[in-house]
Amino acid sequence: MTQTALTYQSIDDTVIDTLAPPDRNYWVVVALLFCGVLMGAVCWLYQIFTGIGVGGQNNPVHWGTYLINFVFWVGIAHSGTLISAILHLFRAGWRNPIARAAETMTVFAVCTAGLYPFIHLGRVWMVYYMLPIPNQRTLWPNFQSPLMFDVVAISTYLTVSSLFWYTGMLPDLAAIRDRATGLRRKVFAIISLGWTGEYEQWRHYTRGYLFFAALATPLVISVHSVVSWDFALGVVPGWHTTIFAPYFVAGAIHSGLAMVLTLMIPLRKIFHYEKIITVRVLESVAKTIVFTGLIVGFAYGTEVFIAWYSHNIVEMETFRWRMFGDYAVEYWIMVVCNTVIPLLFLIKPIRTHIKWLFVISIFVNIGMWYERFVIIIGSVAHDFLPYAWGLYRPTLVEFGIMIGSFCLFFFLFVLFVKHLPSVSMTEMKETLHEGGAHAD
């Protein structure tokens, strides 16, 4: 099969084969991940009943891993949309094999990210105060607050990316329906919404998909810009800078692309997608990572330069301390993992070698997590008032919730790959037709 060219038939076979009834190992993995999710949930319940103090947040670091993970997962979400929407608009054919998985990653990452603001709240049971519900006390949310921007941005993003994901999947769902029997056929008959593949349907579908792509594209920029304003609209030195929006967007895409590699490489191996997700596709992702890594590196440099150039002693101290203070190790992990290590992708043998790709993608993921740590923790820990300076360290409960959230993400993803088509058959076939992506 490896030497033969892709055909409509082989695409369908390869993809629908992945939906064959899973073996026991699969369910063991699912069960383990579910236990992880449960553990995270128990940690959260414990926190709700005991108080936020079970985490490591304190004076002055009132925001801890919960918001680090929030930003991290929102960031992960971004490159999914980048790949599925922006690259679709740009007609970059190499995105087709990974678009579905990337878009799925987006949806699940936004879901995971969306949990964190709830986990973070001191009184999560009062969260509905953030909803603009008319009430007798005439209380209204404060739309001046970046956190309200967040509510709007994240919920919009979740809605649009879910619809985009689902819309794109319709023809594939119908294809599965056509091959399925029994209960599965019934289920897929419902969720494929009566897709028959008529010309009219295809016409509406392609139009609709294009519009969704066009709608999702600004969201890639806006959502993470909004997330960055959680920080940039604060007065805290290290947060209050105009570079934050592009810096965060680039960082988000950087981390998302790395996560795409992290997910695709095992997926490709397990489901024998080598023909579909070719090394060339992965190489393209790696090249983009080099690009985003350079942007992020430029942003790091700019921040430090501006702090020095401003002659503002508070800014200068903040960045001096970032580089050489209590969290210097975290800072240099961030710099090395996000900007130095991805440069290895400039070397062709490395960016075309699966193991290298995988390992480096993990490093970028780690680096991007630490970037959020450095920004969120490192700025308030050492802000205006020296008397109030202090340090923060996550606790076991926070780690429990963090592991739980990772388990939730992978739990959803693992369920997805065995129950829904993880590669867009439709778009692969388009690619064949356009000749955009030949197998090597």
Next chain:
Amino acid sequence: MDRRTFLKLAGMGSVAFAAGCNAHPEKHLYTLVRAPEDMVTGEATWYASTCRECPAGCGVLAKNREGRVVKLEGNPLHPVNQGKLCARGHAALQGLYHPDRIHAPLLKEKEAWRKISFDQALTIVQQKAHAAAASGPDRVAMLSEVTGRHLLDLFVSVLAGHRSTGPLIFEPFAYESLKFAHGQLFGRAELPGYHLDQADLIVGFGADFLETWLSPVEYSRKFKMMHAWDNGTKGFFAHVSAYQSLTAANADQWIMCRPGSEALVAMALIAQLLDDGVGRDLPGPFRVALMEASAGYRPAELAEKTGVAADTLRILAQRLQSARRPLVLPTAAASCGTASAAADLAVLMLHAILDPDFGLLDFDQRHRVEIAAPRAQINAFWQRLADRPVDLLLLNRVNPLYALPADLPVQKVLDDARCFTVAFASIMDETAAAADLIIPVQHPLESWDAYESKQAMTATLQPTLGRISPAPNIGDLFLNLLPDDRRPVGDYRHYLTERIARENDIDSPDQWLQLVQNGGRFVAGRSASKPVPRLEAAPVRTLAEVLDRLALPAKDKMVLQVASSLRFYDGRHADRPWLPEIPDPVSQVAWQTLAMVNSQVMAARGWQDGQEIQLATAHGKVVLQAYGHAGVHPELVVVPAGQGHTHMGRYAQGQGVNPVAVLGGQTDAQSGAPDYAAVIDRMDTAGGHAALAILSGSRIQYDRKIALSVPLEKASDRDRLEGLTMNDFPLTLPLPEGYDHSRDIYPPHDHDGYRWGMTVDLDRCIGCSACVAACYAENNLGIVGEARIIEGREMAWMRIERYQDPEDPTRMIFLPMMCQHCDNAPCESVCPVYAPHHSKEGLNNQIYNRCIGTRFCAQNCPYKVRRFNWFDWEWPEPLNLQLNPDVTVRSKGVMEKCSFCIQRIKAAHHQAKNESRDIRDGEVVPACVQSCPTDALIFGNLMDPNSAVRKKIEDPRAYQVMGYLNTKPAVIYLKKVVQKL
């Protein structure tokens, strides 16, 4: 399932879900069936009484709400504190409501306690006392804290009725050396009052009069009367000591001398002054004797021995000469045996040279603590008891087992089965735990009593709340111990009333009522008995003798000095959780006992703050955490007294270290002063680095325009600042006039008649933390404990920030920091639910039940004054009775912060509205402002051009902390005015 059923079930489900998730508010309200006549629900009744937390005896007003005392404030009529109160005074309430308070007499049987009734307990004491009296004279002994005269007379007659003498008054800090010095020069071993306020130059030799010395609230106030910047003038305060106490940190010039060499410095000053021709009017023999005695103590010769440069001493002598009314003050409350005796006598001689009339000493207003027996007598008492046990030993609110060094036979006496020990105590402290019978007695706030804070006055105590404990007044217990024929009619209250009425010529109940309502009678007639100093050769000879006995420790030896504690005094207050929770202002460390070591010594040894070290003296060893401080002589280690209790309730037990354990019991031969210092034989590491419960993140302020000072010469200069940078940002008032189009995007706030604001005069702030304690009491702040403070979860709404001058780390500045109630509040804009809310009166209100706990406000607050409820804090019963009913108790998950005591503002509004007028200036007094002994804080309406706060802002020293952020804080600071010798 049809549609209807689905809707029904869904509806029921959501209702059940919503109902099941409520926050369980208190469901029941109870009213009194028959309320006391003077009780109006929601309105406080104030009872005047006298604070008995330390021997100073300040007047207090106890605020009683619905039958329970919720707050103490100073009694403005009381001459000692004039309405102010220290942190320890505030914490008296926590002694009253301590959850581990003993409520029934406990009899020790086979090493276990058995509860008995008060009648049984009294019977036991009566029987024991009778038996003791029957077996011979002096078979009953008693040790008591300092008490009022009437109670003491009762003790004396009860003991006399049982053929015994006493009681002996035991105070760990009994000022033996000072009384000795006065005894030598005046022939009267007394403790006069000091008119600090009338001096223009004060040179202290260790007296920690801002912390514990004699009467700290009174002297803090008087000190700032002479020392605060006022219309271009400011008194000068120099302090000579081996370590920088809070008092020394408030000196314009702290002069570090070697441990125990204060006497030599005083002698050097005497020598220099006499050389300069001062004191020519002194009687010849006295002067000649002084010249002879001081001949060997010229500054130049002493530089080596004292560590003080000769030039410094010459300049100091110059200043003493040129001062209009110089005042020299003696050594610290915790004395150092012979060194203190020598120093106090030398200082008194210095005083005689400077002012032979001793015009600033007031022998009418003598401190009550002077009745305390010298330590030598206390030691002899225990030695006698060990050698020849008495049958009955009575201990009234004393804790000798904790406060006395271990080489005294206290434990032996208490363990002796032949001696039946009765402890009158309200908490199981070390001594009570070793007694045979504990009889709990009323807390002073529950008692009728009287106390002569100063000898010439009568201050009364009255019950300030209903009974929360069945414990009797100790006076009643002792009345019952009197023989029947000598027992007066009625109870202790009658006994007291009668005696006070007789002494004060009170003949009507009205007069008595007025006296009690005022908290005493304070118009003191001048007695003619001002002692005449004996300016003769004899006292000088004594001085020479003491100086001969004075042996400075060898230079290669380190010395341990135990200091009286601002928060715990001698240890009696360690069980009040507010006090350990509030950090020590100098070290900024809460809950822990530190060994303060010179920073350079720390560096030389490679120690970090928090290093666990072991100090071994000839008497024992202790392990504690080291903390580097430039204000400690390199040969000295300072450990504050007061912690390390093995008993004393949940808050004190096992917390910190008791340094008295490494002291010896020896006393000075002539003065009888104990030695709170000991030579350290070995000082080395004992384990690793332990986390400090430190509140301060940095000792210096990185030039960030936070706590500012200005040299005296420039204090009147007005800076014209109009820029936008950190260095030239102008003062921008949180009023429309503070709006500047070039700086502001948003228009100014409209305020409705009032814009509340505060000024903080850093020149007046001494860092005593009374305001912090007042805030804890007023605003129901949670106590988090040592572990949580290490985690950074302190809840104080107000704190005293300590910053050191990077050039000279012994120059410190204290900055009270609380919510700045900014006009451009960074916290307000970021909250998604409007929990921080800008009120019509400019207050930055935090609406607790609106808050969902995003904590963005705290992140965005440049002043870091917002406090989050990480948990539900606990007030174990009956500590909860202290909670202020006017202030919400916050639950977990919400943010809180200083509210400018909005409950008091609202109360003033109601009052003003009832009387159809505006709120008057000075009518709203937040708890911190009310408590401040030095009037560093002023609160009022910024919109009123005539308000005190507004006038204060006109001072050229006015600035806003980090004003360049353009937050327009309503808390306006006034720079500290600094001067050098």
